[in-house]
Amino acid sequence: MSARKTVFLIxxxxxxxxxxxxxxxxxLEAADTPHMDALAREGMVGLCRTIPEGMPPGSDIANMSLLGCDPAKHHTGRGPIEAAAQGLILTPDDLVWRCNLVRISALEPSGVMLDYSAGHIDTPTATALVKMLQHELGxxxxxxxxxxxxRHLVVQPGRVKAAEAGLAIRPPHDILDQTLGPDLAAYQQCPELWRMVREAAALLGNGEHNASQANAVWLWGQGRPLHLPDFQERFNQSGAVISAVDLVKxxxxxxxxxxxxxxxATGYLDTNYTGKVAAALDFLQQGDFVFLHVEAPDECGHQGSLENKLRAIxxxxxxxxxxxxxxxxxxxxAILVACDHFTPLIKRTHVPDPVPFLLWHPEATxxxxPHFSEAQAASTGLMLERGQDLLPWALERFAR
Known part of the structure; x- marks a missing residue:
């Protein structure tokens, strides 16, 4: 076991x-960040392109890149990644959908996506609703x-028609305040899927059984089961991930x-930061590498809340x-710090801009x-064009 330890903070x-x-x-420039600023002054700073050209700027693709895997080779969809987190036993022919509980104005082409998170519904309330949907529709x-x-899942067991696997449904966080027409037209290409979406909306819209803001499901990010390289075999290190979201898990x-x-650990401003840090440091007593992910800045970006994003950072x-x-x-x-993608407040969704990163270790150049920011990272001239190269690059420089 290597005596060297690496923490990757996202x-x-x-x-x-x-x-x-x-x-x-x-x-990032305006927030109070003395620790990142100090690490940036003392370490190496640059930009990294986490989203391959032609691929959507999702957290699934970006975090896969940051863990050293090529999304163009390995990515099958967001649903299968979260199924791996839940330990679901799948067959090669299964199709896995990410299933958001959402709030919409109406399930019709002119309807609007009001909230991709149903008011950040709490897990016990959401679990009861999903179990109800399974009882009624599963x-x-x-x-x-x-x-x-x-964040939930729907699995369509084997031999699903290719048409369903190929449907282009937009992520709900990408269409806030936009109409649903293109996506509903896509659902309607598969009658059984469209029936399930319609009936779920009818069940969730019944105020007698549902006091939450969730009034529909949104199925997206579908794909076949996921296979990735083994971390220990590839990097000769024992590694751990810490996150509130099933995607990273x-x-x-x-x-x-x-x-x-x-x-x-909630994935929001009220998350258990102290517990995450304690878990990381405890693992490093014996292990070598920790990937510690914090979701809150992204959630605040989707909200369009400047105050909350400054607080999250x-x-x-x-x-x-x-x-x-x-x-x-x-x-x-060594400490490696990055974000997976930009979530600009003005856009309220992800964009594929190269992300700033810093690498600090005792012998770093x-x-x-003066501080860690997007512009300062760009000013160094250090640019990694492939996100999957950042982690191997950092480990190699630390090993020197």
Whole structure:
């Protein structure tokens, strides 16, 4: 077992564009981030393209890249990644859908996607609703599996028609305040799928049985079961992932990494930062590598909330980066920090811009930049064109 330790800290959706209300600064430039700033001054800083050209800028693709896997080769869909997190036993012919509980104005072409998270529905309420949907609609043709908060799964068992696998349904967080027409037309190409979506909306819209904001399901991100390279075999290190979201847990599970559950990890501003840090440092007593993911900046970007995004970035710095930095003090350790993609407040969804990253370790070449930001990262001239190269690049430089 190597004595060297590496922690990869991901602030999902932290990257952004200049904001007029901040005097032309980005939220990362404006937020209070003394720990990331110090690591950036003392370490190497650059940009990394986490979204391959022609692929959608989703967290599934971006985090797969950051874990060293080529999405163009391995990505089959978001649903299969989250199925891996739940440990679902699948056959090669199964089709797995991500199933959001959402709030829409109406299930008709002129209807609008109001909230991709149904008001950030809590997990117990959501679980009860998904179990109700399974009881009423599940069967040989589809099985509903509860997940966390608004994120759930539907599995269509083997021999599903190719038409369903190829449907182009937009992610709900990409179409906030937009009409549903193109997606409903896609659902209607597969009568059984369209029937399930319609009947789910009718059940969820019944106020007698549902007091939450969820009034529809949104099936998207479908694909066949996932297969990824084994992390230990590839990097000769024992690794773990820590996240509130099944997406990241599923990537770790598929790579044979330890998936560390932290009570109170919510994926939002109220997440258990302290528990995540403690789990990381505890694993590193024996293990080598931790991928610690924080979802809150992305959620705040989707909300379009400048106040909350500034808070999420500052909390990430104060409650994750700072304690990890202190916990590794005096050890032969490296800290890698990045976001997986931008979630600009003005767009309220993901964009494929190259993301800033920093690599700090005791012998790192100091960049000398004043603070960690998108513009400062671009100013160094260091650019990795393939996201899957960042982790091997960082481990190789630390090994020197």
């Amino acid at each position: 602030a999902d959706g932290m990257g952004d564009w200049p904001v007029e209300a901040l005097g032309g600064k980005t939220p 069967g040989a043709g589809a099985v509903f599996h509860p997940g966390v908060q608004y 599923g990537l770790g599970q598929a790579m044979g990494m330890a998936v560390l559950d932290v009570p109170g 500052a909390d990430f710095d104060a409650q994750v980066v700072g304690p990890i930095r202190e916990g590794l003090r005096g050890m032969d350790a 100091a960049s000398g930049i």
